[in-house]
Amino acid sequence: MAATDDGSLQRLVGALQRLPGVGVRSAARMAYHLLLHDRSGALELAHALRQAAESVRHCALCHTLCEQEVCATCADPNRDASQLCVVENPADQAAMERAGIYQGRYFVLMGRLRPLEPQDAQAPGWHALQQRVQTDAALRELIVATSFTVEGEATAHALAQLGRALGLRVTRLARGVPLGSELEFVDPGTLAHALADRRPV
Amino acid sequence: MAATDDGSLQRLVGALQRLPGVGVRSAARMAYHLLLHDRSGALELAHALRQAAESVRHCALCHTLCEQEVCATCADPNRDASQLCVVENPADQAAMERAGIYQGRYFVLMGRLRPLEPQDAQAPGWHALQQRVQTDAALRELIVATSFTVEGEATAHALAQLGRALGLRVTRLARGVPLGSELEFVDPGTLAHALADRRPV
Ligand SMILES: [Zn+2]
Ligand SMILES: [Zn+2]
Numbered sequence: 001m002a003a004t005d006d007g008s009l010q011r012l013v014g015a016l017q018r019l020p021g022v023g024v025r026s027a028a029r030m031a032y033h034l035l036l037h038d039r040s041g042a043l044e045l046a047h048a049l050r051q052a053a054e055s056v057r058h059c060a061l062c063h064t065l066c067e068q069e070v071c072a073t074c075a076d077p078n079r080d081a082s083q084l085c086v087v088e089n090p091a092d093q094a095a096m097e098r099a100g101i102y103q104g105r106y107f108v109l110m111g112r113l114r115p116l117e118p119q120d121a122q123a124p125g126w127h128a129l130q131q132r133v134q135t136d137a138a139l140r141e142l143i144v145a146t147s148f149t150v151e152g153e154a155t156a157h158a159l160a161q162l163g164r165a166l167g168l169r170v171t172r173l174a175r176g177v178p179l180g181s182e183l184e185f186v187d188p189g190t191l192a193h194a195l196a197d198r199r200p201v
Numbered sequence: 202m203a204a205t206d207d208g209s210l211q212r213l214v215g216a217l218q219r220l221p222g223v224g225v226r227s228a229a230r231m232a233y234h235l236l237l238h239d240r241s242g243a244l245e246l247a248h249a250l251r252q253a254a255e256s257v258r259h260c261a262l263c264h265t266l267c268e269q270e271v272c273a274t275c276a277d278p279n280r281d282a283s284q285l286c287v288v289e290n291p292a293d294q295a296a297m298e299r300a301g302i303y304q305g306r307y308f309v310l311m312g313r314l315r316p317l318e319p320q321d322a323q324a325p326g327w328h329a330l331q332q333r334v335q336t337d338a339a340l341r342e343l344i345v346a347t348s349f350t351v352e353g354e355a356t357a358h359a360l361a362q363l364g365r366a367l368g369l370r371v372t373r374l375a376r377g378v379p380l381g382s383e384l385e386f387v388d389p390g391t392l393a394h395a396l397a398d399r400r401p402v
Contacts, residue, residue, distance in 0.1 A: 007268065008249070008252050008253040008256045008257050008268055009253055009257050009266055009267075009268075011249045011252070011253070012249040012250060012252075012253040014249070015242070015245050015246040015248075015249035015250075016220075016246065016249075018235075018239055018242035018245065018246060019217075019231045019234070019235070019246075020230060020231055020234045021227065021230070021231075025292075026222065028291075028292065029221060029222070030220045030221055030222075031253065032266070032290070032311065033220070033221045034219075034220070034250070034253075034254070035253060035254065035257050035266055036266075036311055036312075036325055037325075038219055039254045041216070041219035042250045042251075042253065042254040043250070043251060043254050044216050044219065045216040045217065045219060045220075045246075045247075045250055046246075046247040046248070046250035046251040046254070047216075047247070048209070048212045048213040048215070048216035048217075049213060049216075049235070049243045049244070049246055049247035049250075050243075050244060050247045051209050051212070051213075052209040052210055052212070052213040052232065052235075052236060052243065053235070053236065053240045053243040053244050053247070055209045056209050056210050056236050065210055065233070065236055065237075066210075067208065067209055067210075089233070090229075091226075091229065110233065110237055111237075124237055124238075
């Protein structure tokens with residue numbers, strides 16, 4: 001920050017570093033950009049931060065972030081209450097919705113389980129999910145839609161244990177070759193799963 | 202953002218995208234992080250943005266960002282007014298200061314010239330620099346400390362023209378092998394400059 005006595009600028013660079021993935025160099029670049037070229041953007045961001053920090057909370061049913069007691073998806077009476085699809089985050093839920101085939105309900109973990117880390121490092125939604133599945137009388141099937149990564153697998157494993165202990169059917173999204181893929185470019189692990197899970201035609 | 206009617210969250214994700222280098226995915230990750238784990242960080246950032254946007258301005262002499270009419274470095278009466286070192290940004294100025302050998306004054310371009318782009322895409326400080334060197338009666342030497350990149354070279358060229366037209370001595374930081382480097386790992390262009398600028402020992 002050079003030899004200036006510039007408190008506001010240094011405080012801004014420090015505050016920007018609280019954003020994930022932002023170190024001191026990108027924080028400085030962001031601060032300069034806003035102050036040199038986009039002060040209205042700085043004020044807009046300040047307003048959006050304050051408003052969101054004050055109004056956004058968790059949906060009481062699915063744990064996603066929303067501004068109401070219950071989010072729009074959970075409030076929809078046309079969705080099948082016997083199925084609960086557990087996703088890691090709202091973007092995954094959006095991807096499922098775009099597929100256009102699922103009519104059940106969702107639970108959004110807002111993260112993944114980290115099995116080897118202490119309790120408070122777990123996905124924020126894990127305890128809310130436990131409570132939800134233990135008290136939801138309409139529930140029959142838990143559909144695990146976590147990612148196919150080490151942490152996603154660990155999460156799937158914990159979800160399966162939880163669901164089976166409650167006598168629920170537990171299923172998981174199929175692994176296989178994506179539509180439109182040429183085999184040449186599909187990774188070996190995916191191909192191995194696709195072969196093991198091959199189906200009669 | 203899933204099928205929620207979540208205005209505040211979407212506005213926050215939109216506002217975060219005004220930061221340079223932040224696309225929709227990292228903006229969403231930042232928003233979730235702040236809202237799930239660091240609401241005080243969100244409020245602190247909001248405050249810092251507003252305060253900086255309202256109080257930070259350009260030093261009237263060197264164009265760096267500061268909160269006073271004139272920054273601390275420019276206000277220092279012990280610095281040599283006959284030399285003006287032109288750097289691209291405050292981090293470069295800080296690096297020069299750490300070298301501990303320069304006692305003259307600075308000008309901070311807050312960017313580089315982009316010779317092929319329209320006038321308003323130039324470094325914000327370019328016009329302020331022109332005015333400064335034209336009116337600074339104590340000035341004798343312009344020390345070009347722009348980076349050794351295509352845009353930095355173009356900026357150096359423009360600075361040399363500007364300085365010489367005013368009868369100033371114009372110098373530039375030497376190119377050469379960095380201290381502590383093994384030749385094996387020095388790039389060919391640097392080595393070529395180091396050879397051409399070789400000095401008697
Ligand atoms: Zn919900
Ligand atoms: Zn100054």
